[in-house]
Amino acid sequence: MADAKGPDMSTLVQVRDEFCCYTTSDFNHQGLTQAHFTYEEIFELRTYLRHGVRLAPDAVVLDVGANIGLFSLFVKQECPSARVLAFEPMPAVVEALRRNLDLHGVPDVEVHALALGARREEAVFTYHPALSCNSTNRPEGKELLLEMQRVLFGEHAAGSEEVRVDVDTLSAVLERRSDLxxxxxxxxxxxxxxxxxxxxxxxxxxxxxxQVVVEVHDRDGRLADVLALLGAQGFRTSSQASSLLTESADLREAGAEDVPPGDYLVYATRPR
Structure with missing residues (x-):
């Protein structure tokens, strides 16, 4: 399928023969690479349904950091009757997310153009148009990753801009929603x-x-802090290195001398 631009500057890419989606990248190669990676992680490797994590047919799922919506689409594919609330703060990414839900005929996912955090505030996020999955309000520690992107994709891949977004707490969201x-x-x-x-x-x-599944960028003992927090709330936890996220061989071959600290997926379930 040829790449196509929508009026919002999203790019339609063919990820697999049976699957296409909109990305936010102005650089088609990067958008396709990002979509391939995310699709493989979610749909093919089924990364989020491991270590005892499972979905009931009528599951209620909060997709925090929904990006372009592939996890939300996966949940609705697995469980068409599931309720999904997708949280994504970046305006351009939210538009691609909405277009992907429409493209795949999934109109009943609640999209919240909102970041979740420790307190209610307005925050400055660093948005990477070429690789939106790296957008963050914690840019510190991203230097090595950005250098790798330059090596692999060119200087434009590490380009960024600042975007102000609203942040709320998950507790505040839940307290407004007696239906959840x-x-x-x-x-x-x-x-x-x-x-x-x-x-x-x-x-x-x-x-x-x-149940909780959280991607953890293990800087300054963050993995241990996440495990301790979830354990204190009564969850049984396990973690695994995210092999797709931490794969370094291709990066070194491309010229990168260092790789970031490890990225992990933490799985937390209630004792059953």
Whole structure:
């Protein structure tokens, strides 16, 4: 399929013979690479359904850091009756997310143009148009990753701009939603702000959460902090290195001398 631009400057790319989606990249190669990686991680490797994590047909799922919506699409493919709330703060990414839901005939995912964190505030995010999955409000520690992107994709791949977005806590969201008496799965992929999201869940709201899968960028002991926080809330936890996210051989071959500290996926379930 030829790449096509929509009026919002999203790019339509063919990921697999049976699957295409909109990306946010102005650089088609980077958008396709990002979509390939995300599709493989979610749909083919089924990364989020491991270590005892499972979805009931009527599951309630919070997709925090939804990006262009592939995890939300996966949940609705697995469980068409599931309720999904997708949280994504970057305006251009939200537009691609909405277009992907429309493209795949999934109109019933709630999209919230909002970041979740430890407190209600307005925050400055660093948005990477070429590789939107790296957008973050925690740019510190991204230097090596950005250098690798330059090596692999060219100087434009590390380009960024600042975007101001609204941040709220998950507890505040839940307290406004009496219809969400349970959260079957809380999925978090927020590029370094994962502890902030978890700390934004008050003690009174944790019993509503049954399972958590969170991507952790292990800087300054963050993995241990995440495991301790979830353990203190009564979860049984396990973690694994995210092999796709930490693969370094291709990067070294391309000329990068160092790789970032490890990235992990943490799985947390209630004892059953």
């Amino acid at each position: 008496d349970r959260i079957d799965l809380l999925k978090i992929d927020v590029e370094g702000a994962e502890l902030d999201v978890l700390r934004g869940v008050g003690a009174a709201n944790w019993p509503r959460v049954d």
